[in-house]
Amino acid sequence: MATVIDGKAISAKVRAEIKAEVDKMTVKPGLAVVIVGEDPASKVYVRNKAKGCEEVGFYSEVHELPESTTEAELLALIERLNANEKIDGILVQLPLPKHLDEKIVINAIRADKDVDAFHPINTGKIMIGDYDFLPCTPAGVMRLLKETGVEVSGKKCVVVGRSNIVGKPQAMLLLQQNGTVTICHSRTADLKKECLEADILVVAIGKAKFITGDYVKPGAVVIDVGMDRDENGKLCGDVDFASAEPKASAITPVPGGVGPMTIAMLLTNTLKAARLFGKK
């Protein structure tokens, strides 16, 4: 029987630590969340981010812009937020509508307010191991490993997925903790063989229940970053929990695994930004 890693409980612990710090501050950290358009999933995420801020005592602003927003209008808002001292962190919810260029928009956010850690300055800093902010999902995974007592050093780590948001930074963070890291993707010749060598398997591919127990080495730690829907429309991950769990020594469920950690890490980054701006 695998340990089922309780992301909800670990997230609650992190948020309680943040709240205890914020309670002692005279100037509260501030987060601005920007959403463009009507994507229902994005709206839920943004609402949860604002709620997370409220719970730990942050100041927060949500800017809901219509689908028709022009690049110039969005950039003008970002400029105002860049200059606003109440705001320590800026997050523009992705994906953006097709007519807006994500790269231009992310580049417009001040690197020292980029609490998503998507700006090239911050991604570059992660590469050299000298960073202020870590991207929320990979940072959440590292915290789950730490809280579960999983030692990364010397372990064979396999990351399935090579996105800029999860796979690539996840691999760097595992490497920084002295894991031996392999990144797998859609062109990997023998995915099952690679996965079967993993002591720590992190999956972020966006394919419902794709990684079954056949891909899991006995005793491996399995981290499922997926947030998918199964054939019945039920929320599930990239890992087939039912067949993977009996093989694993520890595994994250979906929901209730990595998901709850991302907001906790966003709040961690925002607090860090506020501290770097000198808020006490």
Ligand code: GUN
């Ligand atoms: N869309 C899905 N995940 C994320 C995230 O972590 N940050 C932002 N800005 N948008 C997202």
